[in-house]
Amino acid sequence: MAKVISVSNQKGGVGKTTTSVNLACGLALANKRVLLIDMDPQFNATTGVGFEIDSNTLSMYHVFIGEKSLAEVVVKNIKKNIDLAPSSIDVAAVDLILLEQKNNNQNVLREEINKIGDNYDFVIIDCPPSLGLINRNGLAISDTVLIPIQAEHYAMHGVAQLLRTIKKVKETLNPNLTIEGVLVTMFDSRTKLAHDVLEEIMKTFGPKVYKSVIPRNVRISESSMEGKSIYEYDKNGAGSIAYIEFVKEVLKENGQI
Secondary structure (H helix, E strand, O other): OOEEEEEOOOOOOOOHHHHHHHHHHHHHHOOOOEEEEEOOOOOHHHHHOOOOOOOOOOOHHHHHOOOOOHHHHOEEEEEOOEEEEOOOHHHHHHHHHHHHHOOOOOOHHHHHHHHHHHHOOEEEEEOOOOOOHHHHHHHHHOOEEEEEEEOOOOOOOOHHHHHHHHHHHHHHOOOOOEEEEEEEEEEOOOOHHHHHHHHHHHHHHHHHEEEEEEEOOHHHHHHHHOOOOHHHHOOOOHHHHHHHHHHHHHHHHOOOO
């Protein structure tokens, strides 16, 4: 069965989707078979790997409402070694739909991933910036949660709430859920603020904080808009080097190096 990692932080603008995409693409470059599941209604992970949705696109919306299986919506080989389960704007309605279902509404994704998980080494779930039922579905099936935190004002804002949600999911749905790691993003080494925030994050999470730090880098943002990983867009740039080192840490922590 694949290692399932949810990338989650309910605070927007922390590099969550960028990290999901570049983690998936980095693992794929290391010859790991990866399924990237986009559960964010903004569908930026979907377009971030170069897939353009239209009115006929089957997405995670159809999985959550029970119209299609996960296997039916997966786009094969969107990039080498990567399959994609796309999102769409319709996913914004899923929380309300699941709330009405009541029964089993936090385990929809678990059942679907269990059917196809053996086909992959890693499943990377880009969770929405919220703590609703979509997010809980991701946490319910995940082995671990990867938390990106930006090195800026209010970096820790909302993290305590996320940790409470993880604790609740452990108690009720997934007792084996743990934190994969904490990735510091948008780090500007020229500012005292960034260093102070990094120190605060390290005090809070200790050894769970990755040694790799993702710099504030315009090329990273540009790569997402171009539907490319940072490795494709700016192979030798600072952003690419930082994400490569981060992926190496993930592989090492998972006994893959």
